[in-house]
Amino acid sequence: MLCATSRLLAAREASALPAHPRGRAPAPRSRRRELHFPGHPELPPGDFLVGRFTKPSVPTGRRVILRKGRMPPAAGGGLAGSELRPRRGRCGSQAARAAGRDVATEAATARSPKRPALPSSRRFEAAGRWALLALVTLTSFASRFHRLDQPPHICWDETHFGKMGSYYINRTFFFDVHPPLGKMLIGLAGYLSGYDGTFLFQKPGDNYEHHSYMGMRGFCAFLGSMLIPLAYLTVLELSRSLSAALLTAALLTFDTGCLTLSQYILLDPILMFFIMAAMLSMVKYNSCANRPFSAPWWFWLSLTGVNLAGALGVKFVGLFIILQVGWNTLSDLWHLFGDLSLSMVTLGKHLTARILCLIVLPLALYIATYAVHFMVLNKSGPGDGFFSSAFQARLSGNNLHNASIPEHLAYGSVITVKNLRMAIGYLHSHRHFYPEGVGARQQQVTTYLHKDYNNLWIIKKHNSNSDPLDPSLPVEFVRHGDIIRLEHKETSRNLHSHYHEAPLTRKHYQVTGYGINGSGDSNDFWRIEVINRKFGNRIKVLRSRIRLIHLITGCVLGSSGKVLPKWGWEQMEVTCTPYLKETLSSIWNVEDHINPKLPNISLEVLQPSFPEIMLESHMVMIRGNNGLKPKDNEFTSKPWHWPINFQGLRFSGANDTDFRVYLLGNPVVWWLNLLSIALYVLSASVFAVAVQRGAHLPVEVEGLSQVLLRGGGQLLFGWMMHYFPFFLMGRVLYFHHYFPAMLFSSMLTGLLWDTLLRLCAWSLASYPLAKCVHVLGILSLLLGTAYRSPGPGPPKSDGRAQVAGIVGLLRPLRGLQPETRTFVGTASCGASPRTLQPWRKQPEEPVDLHCLPARNPLGSTAALLLTEAPPLALLSHKQLPSQPRPP
Numbered sequence: 001m002l003c004a005t006s007r008l009l010a011a012r013e014a015s016a017l018p019a020h021p022r023g024r025a026p027a028p029r030s031r032r033r034e035l036h037f038p039g040h041p042e043l044p045p046g047d048f049l050v051g052r053f054t055k056p057s058v059p060t061g062r063r064v065i066l067r068k069g070r071m072p073p074a075a076g077g078g079l080a081g082s083e084l085r086p087r088r089g090r091c092g093s094q095a096a097r098a099a100g101r102d103v104a105t106e107a108a109t110a111r112s113p114k115r116p117a118l119p120s121s122r123r124f125e126a127a128g129r130w131a132l133l134a135l136v137t138l139t140s141f142a143s144r145f146h147r148l149d150q151p152p153h154i155c156w157d158e159t160h161f162g163k164m165g166s167y168y169i170n171r172t173f174f175f176d177v178h179p180p181l182g183k184m185l186i187g188l189a190g191y192l193s194g195y196d197g198t199f200l201f202q203k204p205g206d207n208y209e210h211h212s213y214m215g216m217r218g219f220c221a222f223l224g225s226m227l228i229p230l231a232y233l234t235v236l237e238l239s240r241s242l243s244a245a246l247l248t249a250a251l252l253t254f255d256t257g258c259l260t261l262s263q264y265i266l267l268d269p270i271l272m273f274f275i276m277a278a279m280l281s282m283v284k285y286n287s288c289a290n291r292p293f294s295a296p297w298w299f300w301l302s303l304t305g306v307n308l309a310g311a312l313g314v315k316f317v318g319l320f321i322i323l324q325v326g327w328n329t330l331s332d333l334w335h336l337f338g339d340l341s342l343s344m345v346t347l348g349k350h351l352t353a354r355i356l357c358l359i360v361l362p363l364a365l366y367i368a369t370y371a372v373h374f375m376v377l378n379k380s381g382p383g384d385g386f387f388s389s390a391f392q393a394r395l396s397g398n399n400l401h402n403a404s405i406p407e408h409l410a411y412g413s414v415i416t417v418k419n420l421r422m423a424i425g426y427l428h429s430h431r432h433f434y435p436e437g438v439g440a441r442q443q444q445v446t447t448y449l450h451k452d453y454n455n456l457w458i459i460k461k462h463n464s465n466s467d468p469l470d471p472s473l474p475v476e477f478v479r480h481g482d483i484i485r486l487e488h489k490e491t492s493r494n495l496h497s498h499y500h501e502a503p504l505t506r507k508h509y510q511v512t513g514y515g516i517n518g519s520g521d522s523n524d525f526w527r528i529e530v531i532n533r534k535f536g537n538r539i540k541v542l543r544s545r546i547r548l549i550h551l552i553t554g555c556v557l558g559s560s561g562k563v564l565p566k567w568g569w570e571q572m573e574v575t576c577t578p579y580l581k582e583t584l585s586s587i588w589n590v591e592d593h594i595n596p597k598l599p600n601i602s603l604e605v606l607q608p609s610f611p612e613i614m615l616e617s618h619m620v621m622i623r624g625n626n627g628l629k630p631k632d633n634e635f636t637s638k639p640w641h642w643p644i645n646f647q648g649l650r651f652s653g654a655n656d657t658d659f660r661v662y663l664l665g666n667p668v669v670w671w672l673n674l675l676s677i678a679l680y681v682l683s684a685s686v687f688a689v690a691v692q693r694g695a696h697l698p699v700e701v702e703g704l705s706q707v708l709l710r711g712g713g714q715l716l717f718g719w720m721m722h723y724f725p726f727f728l729m730g731r732v733l734y735f736h737h738y739f740p741a742m743l744f745s746s747m748l749t750g751l752l753w754d755t756l757l758r759l760c761a762w763s764l765a766s767y768p769l770a771k772c773v774h775v776l777g778i779l780s781l782l783l784g785t786a787y788r789s790p791g792p793g794p795p796k797s798d799g800r801a802q803v804a805g806i807v808g809l810l811r812p813l814r815g816l817q818p819e820t821r822t823f824v825g826t827a828s829c830g831a832s833p834r835t836l837q838p839w840r841k842q843p844e845e846p847v848d849l850h851c852l853p854a855r856n857p858l859g860s861t862a863a864l865l866l867t868e869a870p871p872l873a874l875l876s877h878k879q880l881p882s883q884p885r886p887p
Contacts, residue, residue, distance in 0.1 A: 224262020
C-alpha cells in the first residue's frame with residue numbers, strides 16, 4: 001500500500017513540476033499504469049501495419065507512463081522531440097493492451113523512444129531488401145525460361161494468338177473477341193525478334209521448323225516472370241513483413257499452373273502482368289496518402305491508370321481490376337469528404353486528380369490502342385465479314401474499297417445480302433440438304449460470316465422467267481413493295497419458306513432452297529420493304545435497310561443467331577419469324593451489286609468515322625465473346641471446378657506428338673489457398689467482432705489485426721472480383737480463366753499465415769496457457785478482452801457472453817479473465833480516486849490511479865484506466881451471473 005501511495009504522489013508531482021525533458025531513472029521492467037484523457041485525437045487505423053506515423057504536434061494534454069521503481073517523466077518532457085514509430089517485438093505493458101490504438105502507440109514511444117538508425121545500418125537493411133528482391137526475381141526468371149523452346153510446335157491457343165501476331169506483321173485485318181493490345185505486343189515482339197509472319201499457325205501440333213518463334217514466347221515468359229516480384233512487392237507493402245512476401249513468392253514460383261501458362265504465346269501472362277502492376281500501383285498510391293500531390297503520389301496514381309488501360313486493352317476481364325480500383329478510390333474520397341480539416345478546394349483537387357489519372361488517362365490510352373490497331377490493319381483479311389459494308393469499304397483489297405458499283409437495285413442484278421445484326425453475316429446457301437427429321441429435306445439456307453461465292457443471289461420478278469440482262473429489254477428498278485424471287489446463283493434454287501418448323505428455333509418457320517433452274521412455286525415469293533420509305537421508292541445499295549416478307553405465310557426473313565450442328569457446317573440458322581417486330585436480326589442491306597447495264601458510283605462517301613468504327617468493333621467483340629463454342633478435344637470446365645484444381649487443360653499431345661503439356665496447378669499450393677480463404681473468413685470475422693465490441697487489443701495484436709483486416713481484405717476482394725463474375729457468364733469457360741484470381745488467393749495465403757504465426761509466437765511468449773492452445777488462446781483473448789461500459793462503474797459481463805456465443809467453439813474459454821478493463825468515469829485533477837465496489841475477485845496488488853490534465857481544455861473530465869491483476873486469471877463462467885453488480 002505504501003508503495004502504491006508513493007507512486008501516486010510521484011505521479012502528481014511529476015505532472016506539476018518541471019524536469020529534464022527526457023530524464024528517467026533506470027529501473028527493472030514491470031507493469032505500468034497510465035491515464036488516458038478524452039479529446040485525444042486517434043491515429044488513423046492501419047497506420048501501425050504500414051508504419052506510416054507522422055510527427056504530431058504536442059497535444060494540450062499528455063500521458064504519463066508509470067513503472068514500478070521508476071521516476072515519471074517530468075512535465076515539459078514527453079513526445080515533443082520524438083517521432084511516433086511502431087515498436088517491434090514483445091510488449092509487456094498491460095496498459096498498452098487496454099487503451100487502444102492511441103494509448104498503445106504513445107505508450108510504446110514513451111517507454112522506449114527509438115534512436116535514429118545509423119546510416120550504415122540503414123544502407124545494410126536496404127541492401128538486404130534489394131538482395132531478397134533480386135533473389136526472388138532471379139528464381140522467377142530461371143523457372144520460366146527453363147526449356148522455353150520445348151515443345152517446338154504449336155501448343156493450344158498459340159494457333160490463334162501466334163497467327164494474329166502474324167496478321168499484325170502482314171497488316172492483314174482480322175477479327176477477335178478480345179481487345180487488340182495483347183496481340184499487338186505479341187506481333188511487335190515477333191517482329192523485333194526476326195519473325196517474318198509467314199508461318200500459318202494452322203493447328204496445334206504443327207512444327208515451327210525454321211521459323212523464329214522464341215521472341216514471342218520469350219516476351220510472354222518475361223511478363224509471366226514479372227508476376228512473382230510484383231506479388232512480392234504488393235504483399236510487402238500491405239503487411240510490411242518480409243516473411244509474408246517471401247511465402248507468397250514461393251507459392252507462385254513453384255506453382256506448375258502459373259509456370260506453364262507463362263511459357264507459351266498466350267494473352268494470359270500479359271493480362272496478369274497488367275493486373276498485378278495495377279494492384280501494386282494502387283497499394284503504393286495508398287501508402288502515399290499522407291503526402292498528397294507529392295511526386296510519388298502523382299507517379300503511382302498515374303501508373304495505376306496506365307496499368308488499368310493495359311489490363312482492359314488485353315481482355316475485357318480487365319474490367320474486374322478496374323472495379324476494384326474504383327471501389328478503393330470511392331472509399332478514399334469518402335474518407336476525405338469526412339475530414340473536416342480539408343477545405344472544399346482541396347477536396348476538389350483530390351477529385352480532379354483521380355478523374356484525370358484513373359478515368360481520362362486510361363480512356364485515352366485505350367482509345368489510342370484502337371487507333372493504332374485500325375491504322376496498322378488496313379488490308380482486307382478474314383475478319384471483313386464480321387463488320388458492316390461501310391466498315392469494309394476502308395480496307396484495301398476489299399471489293400468495296402475504292403469501288404464503284406450501281407447505286408440503285410435493278411432486276412437481273414447479282415447481289416449479296418448482309419444482315420445488319422453484328423456478327424451474323426451474309427445470306428448463304430450450299431448444295432447440302434437438311435437431314436432427315438429436320439423439317440423438309442431441302443437445300444440448306446444459312447448465314448455465313450466470310451466472303452464466298454455461295455453468298456451470291458440473282459434478283460428476279462416473281463411472275464417472269466425472262467432474262468432481265470437481255471440488252472433488248474429496258475432496265476427495271478426494284479422498288480419498295482415489289483414482289484420478287486431470289487435465285488441462288490450457284491445452285492439455281494429459289495429462296496423458299498413453308499410451315500415446317502425451323503431446325504433450332506421453335507415457332508419459327510424453316511427457310512430452304514427449292515426448285516430447279518429457277519422454277520419453283522408460290523412459296524418462293526417475297527415482298528421487299530424498305531424501312532421508313534414510301535411505296536414506289538427505289539432501293540439504294542448499302543444505304544437502304546430492307547425486310548423480306550414471305551407472301552404466303554406472312555413471316556419475316558431473319559437469323560436467330562444460333563449455330564447449327566455439324567450437319568449445318570456450324571453456320572448460323574436462318575428462319576422466317578411470324579413476329580413482325582422490327583429487329584436487327586430481320587433487317588438486311590444489299591452489299592455487292594453487279595449489273596452491267598447500270599452506271600457505277602464511288603463508295604468513298606460511305607466510309608465511317610473513327611467513333612463509329614470503335615462502337616461497331618465493340619459490339620461485334622461482345623457478341624462474338626458470348627457466342628464462343630468449345631473446340632474439338634478441349635476440356636471445358638465450370639467455375640466451381642477451378643479452386644479445387646478439379647480438371648486441367650491439355651496444351652499439347654492431342655495429335656500424338658512426342659511432347660505432351662497439361663495445364664494443372666500445384667495441388668499443395670491450390671488446396672492451401674482454398675484452406676486459407678476459409679480460415680481468413682473465420683479469423684477476420686473474429687477480429688472484426690472483437691473490434692466492433694470495443695475490445696482493446698494489445699499493441700502487437702492491434703497491428704496484426706489491421707494487417708489482416710485491411711491488407712487481407714483488399715486481397716480477398718480482389719479474389720472475389722476475379723472469380724465470382726464467371727458464374728454469371730453464359731460463354732464457354734476454361735480452367736485458365738481462374739489464374740488472375742489465383743494470384744490474389746496466393747497473396748492472401750502468404751499474408752494470412754504470416755499473421756497467424758506471428759500471433760501464435762506472441763501468445764507463446766506472453767501467455768503460459770496459450771502454449772497448449774495457440775490459436776484458441778488468441779481467439780479467446782480477443783473475445784475476452786475488456787469492454788467499455790456506457791457509464792461509470794465496472795464493465796458489463798453480458799458483452800463477453802454475447803461475443804463468446806457467436807463462436808461456439810470458444811465457449812469453453814469464455815471465462816478467460818481479461819488482462820485490462822476500461823471504463824469511463826469523471827474526476828477533477830487532484831481529487832482522490834474513487835473507491836470501486838468489487839464485483840469480481842479483487843486483484844492481489846493495489847490498483848494505481850493517476851490523474852493528469854485533460855486533453856480537452858474545455859472540460860475537466862478524464863478517463864480512468866483501471867489495470868487489474870495477473871493476466872488470464874481464470875474464473876468459471878458459472879460464477880459470472882452470481883456476482884452482485886454495483887448500482
